[in-house]
Amino acid sequence: MTILVIAEHENGAVAPATLNTVAAAAKIGGDIHVLVAGQNVGGVAEATAKIAGVAKVLVADNAAYANFLPENVAPLVAELGKGYSHVLAPATSNGKNVLPRVAALLDVDQISEIISVESADTFKRPIYAGNAIATVQSSAAVKVITVRATGFDAVAAEGGSAAVEAVAAAHNAGKSAFVGEELAKSDRPELTAAKIVVSGGRGMQNGENFKHLYALADKLGAAVGASRAAVDAGFVPNDMQVGQTGKIVAPQLYIAVGISGAIQHLAGMKDSKVIVAINKDEEAPIFQVADYGLVADLFEAVPELEKLV
Numbered sequence: 001m002t003i004l005v006i007a008e009h010e011n012g013a014v015a016p017a018t019l020n021t022v023a024a025a026a027k028i029g030g031d032i033h034v035l036v037a038g039q040n041v042g043g044v045a046e047a048t049a050k051i052a053g054v055a056k057v058l059v060a061d062n063a064a065y066a067n068f069l070p071e072n073v074a075p076l077v078a079e080l081g082k083g084y085s086h087v088l089a090p091a092t093s094n095g096k097n098v099l100p101r102v103a104a105l106l107d108v109d110q111i112s113e114i115i116s117v118e119s120a121d122t123f124k125r126p127i128y129a130g131n132a133i134a135t136v137q138s139s140a141a142v143k144v145i146t147v148r149a150t151g152f153d154a155v156a157a158e159g160g161s162a163a164v165e166a167v168a169a170a171h172n173a174g175k176s177a178f179v180g181e182e183l184a185k186s187d188r189p190e191l192t193a194a195k196i197v198v199s200g201g202r203g204m205q206n207g208e209n210f211k212h213l214y215a216l217a218d219k220l221g222a223a224v225g226a227s228r229a230a231v232d233a234g235f236v237p238n239d240m241q242v243g244q245t246g247k248i249v250a251p252q253l254y255i256a257v258g259i260s261g262a263i264q265h266l267a268g269m270k271d272s273k274v275i276v277a278i279n280k281d282e283e284a285p286i287f288q289v290a291d292y293g294l295v296a297d298l299f300e301a302v303p304e305l306e307k308l309v
């Protein structure tokens with residue numbers, strides 16, 4: 001049994017989600033190969049070869065794979081994937097863009113967002129916004145799987161010494177072209193990779209008041225997130241949204257401020273190790289999942305907390 005993991009990388013570095021996906025592959029068992037597709041990705045391939053547990057790194061370094069256009073990357077993965085028992089990618093925007101196409105090209109079902117590996121053909125995945133966990137068994141010849149990074153502890157980024165092999169195949173479908181991207185710039189940690197997340201909801205009242213959360217977050221070295229209500233009201237940009245239709249996070253510490261705890265919000269953060277809720281309504285559902293709850297006005301509690309950090 002040999003497993004192919006599709007590496008996620010950005011700005012010449014291996015993205016943390018790759019380490020969680022290799023961890024999922026290790027649970028399945030067998031040899032682990034990692035595909036690094038992109039342009040000028042020699043450095044990424046070298047770093048990938050050091051990931052613990054990786055036996056071989058396949059490098060597809062070609063202009064066709066720059067910016068990870070799914071129309072070009074999917075045929076590459078499908079061609080390589082035929083020789084593997086499993087093809088895994090993190091359930092990131094890239095993974096979710098490429099793998100369904102790979103599954104279609106291989107004529108198999110995709111198994112989406114697994115959170116645990118029961119055996120080589122049986123996996124667990126959340127359904128109904130995480131309110132139920134389905135156990136899925138697949139008889140597909142090649143199992144095409146996206147992995148929810150928060151379900152698997154990352155393997156070590158160092159310690160391995162995999163062989164690196166170039167892949168010559170260049171698939172250029174000619175259907176799409178990369179035009180540009182607008183990236184949010186922030187000195188704070190990335191939301192899905194942060195160890196601490198401070199999130200604000202409608203209770204923050206406006207965008208200006210988020211300064212209280214930024215001040216606290218900066219002292220804690222935390223990322224700042226938000227509920228959809230806060231995003232929809234225009235308090236903060238939508239890349240900060242946590243939840244079913246936002247980002248899935250599972251930090252060591254999640255501090256929910258002025259967030260009621262709707263199921264769609266919980267779907268994005270309830271796997272956090274420790275949850276703290278600050279809400280003035282003692283009946284707020286967030287207190288049912290919180291490890292520590294403070295019934296208080298956030299405009300008093302947050303500045304006080306910030307002073308104590």
Ligand SMILES: Cc1cc2nc3c(=O)[nH]c(=O)nc-3n(C[C@H](O)[C@H](O)[C@H](O)COP(=O)(O)OP(=O)(O)OC[C@H]3O[C@@H](n4cnc5c(N)ncnc54)[C@H](O)[C@@H]3O)c2cc1C
Pocket residue numbers: 200201202203204226227228229230241242243244245246247257258259260261262263264265268278279280281284296297298299
């Ligand atoms: C299909 C679908 C997908 C969705 N996806 C998401 C998603 O991804 N993420 C998400 O978050 N939501 C999502 N939602 C929306 C979700 O249902 C809720 O509407 C939303 O999470 C509510 O946000 P909130 O908790 O900030 O606001 P509210 O529910 O209005 O809660 C505000 C809270 O702030 C408290 N508060 C107010 N003032 C203060 C104060 N001064 N001090 C302390 N506490 C105070 C209140 O007591 C209240 O509990 C989705 C909904 C649908 C239908």
